Amino acid sequence: MSGGVLRLTGLTRVHGKGSAPALADFSLEVPAGACMAILGPSGSGKSTVLRLTAGLDEPTAGSVHLDGADLAGVLPERRGMAMVFQRPLLFPHLSVRDNVAFADRVRGVPRRTARRRAEEFLGLVQLDGFGDRPARALSGGQEQRVALARALAAEPRVLLLDEPFSALDARLREEMHELLADLRMRLDPTILLVTHDHAEAGALADGVAVLDRGRLLQAGPMRELYARPASLAVSRLLGGRTEVAGVVRDGRHESPLGSLDLPTPVPDGPAVLVVRHEAVQVTTAADPATDAVGTVVRARRRGMRTLVTVEVPGDGGTAAVDAELEPGQEVPTGRTVGLRLPVEGRWAVPVDGVAGEPVAGAPRA
Numbered sequence: 192m193s194g195g196v197l198r199l200t201g202l203t204r205v206h207g208k209g210s211a212p213a214l215a216d217f218s219l220e221v222p223a224g225a226c227m228a229i230l231g232p233s234g235s236g237k238s239t240v241l242r243l244t245a246g247l248d249e250p251t252a253g254s255v256h257l258d259g260a261d262l263a264g265v266l267p268e269r270r271g272m273a274m275v276f277q278r279p280l281l282f283p284h285l286s287v288r289d290n291v292a293f294a295d296r297v298r299g300v301p302r303r304t305a306r307r308r309a310e311e312f313l314g315l316v317q318l319d320g321f322g323d324r325p326a327r328a329l330s331g332g333q334e335q336r337v338a339l340a341r342a343l344a345a346e347p348r349v350l351l352l353d354e355p356f357s358a359l360d361a362r363l364r365e366e367m368h369e370l371l372a373d374l375r376m377r378l379d380p381t382i383l384l385v386t387h388d389h390a391e392a393g394a395l396a397d398g399v400a401v402l403d404r405g406r407l408l409q410a411g412p413m414r415e416l417y418a419r420p421a422s423l424a425v426s427r428l429l430g431g432r433t434e435v436a437g438v439v440r441d442g443r444h445e446s447p448l449g450s451l452d453l454p455t456p457v458p459d460g461p462a463v464l465v466v467r468h469e470a471v472q473v474t475t476a477a478d479p480a481t482d483a484v485g486t487v488v489r490a491r492r493r494g495m496r497t498l499v500t501v502e503v504p505g506d507g508g509t510a511a512v513d514a515e516l517e518p519g520q521e522v523p524t525g526r527t528v529g530l531r532l533p534v535e536g537r538w539a540v541p542v543d544g545v546a547g548e549p550v551a552g553a554p555r556a
């Protein structure tokens with residue numbers, strides 16, 4: 192099995208006359224063997240992208256190409272794709288083995304061969320020995336592994352994953368992430384992964400396409416979108432927390448935090464400084480390398496780490512900066528601290544007065 196090149200061009204889906212499009216003019220190219228995440232809030236059109244790609248729904252406009260071939264009018268089962276949904280949709284009365292063998296049986300593969308192949312794919316998802324069990328006797332995590340094995344048994348060139356791990360608890364989800372990474376190394380399918388969890392997208396995907404209200408806001412490598420979001424909406428959907436209003440003049444952002452240089456040039460004008468909380472270092476007020484001095488006003492635990500909010504008074508107001516402390520680092524509220532804001536962790540999003548809307552000429556991936 193090896194992945195194909197998936198090209199979506201101008202995909203649009205309007206459900207009813209006069210209603211806002213579920214998806215509008217969506218274009219994306221996914222290289223062979225790459226995993227692209229589609230990230231967005233509920234109702235933003237993520238599942239619509241998958242359904243149109245799979246042929247489960249017809250686009251109002253636009254096209255789907257796989258390895259250069261236009262798939263218009265091609266039935267879902269003939270597209271070389273397989274889909275895994277949030278709920279595994281197994282046949283409860285069939286054995287695990289026969290659930291996985293189902294696609295082969297439908298294709299006319301003899302029962303014995305189909306069952307042997309099913310066992311191979313059950314092995315790949317680490318369910319050796321589960322073949323005889325009825326599907327209804329599985330845990331949620333096991334069911335999702337069977338659904339994955341069934342999808343892989345169809346030897347798809349493109350694997351479509353629609354929030355496949357979101358119903359699982361945190362530990363199982365992490366196990367499934369490891370399994371998927373392992374499967375990618377062995378089988379190399381092209382993957383479109385729908386998720387509303389930026390951490391999941393970061394853990395699994397090479398690239399991400401961010402959707403909001405049916406429109407593509409930005410697409411590109413994960414790291415690039417974290418470092419250079421084109422709008423506040425993208426920054427927020429990727430978990431960005433710090434936003435400091437100001438203005439860019441001569442390549443520097445000016446705000447209550449002072450005049451800060453930026454990693455690459457941004458057009459002059461009103462712009463919001465965004466700083467990833469992972470990049471900020473909290474030091475002492477006396478630290479000579481500090482970029483700003485402020486007071487810790489809030490601290491909350493997130494797993495092993497603590498996230499603090501530091502208020503920095505400056506010209507024209509106060510800026511609030513979130514920072515993730517080093518493991519084991521403790522800073523009580525009320526303390527005056529220094530902040531280092533590494534230049535690679537800064538970015539300025541030009542705004543035209545409407546929060547989240549990029550202006551013409553704003554950098555895009």
Ligand SMILES: Nc1ncnc2c1ncn2[C@@H]1O[C@H](COP(=O)(O)OP(=O)(O)OP(=O)(O)O)[C@@H](O)[C@H]1O
Pocket residue numbers: 206212213214231232233234235236237238239240387
């Ligand atoms: N069959 C349909 N008829 C009418 N509207 C629909 C239909 N299917 C989807 N929509 C609308 O299209 C928009 C996009 O839906 P879609 O399921 O693609 O969103 P999503 O991003 O996958 O959401 P979620 O994360 O909640 O699953 C939504 O506003 C939805 O209500």
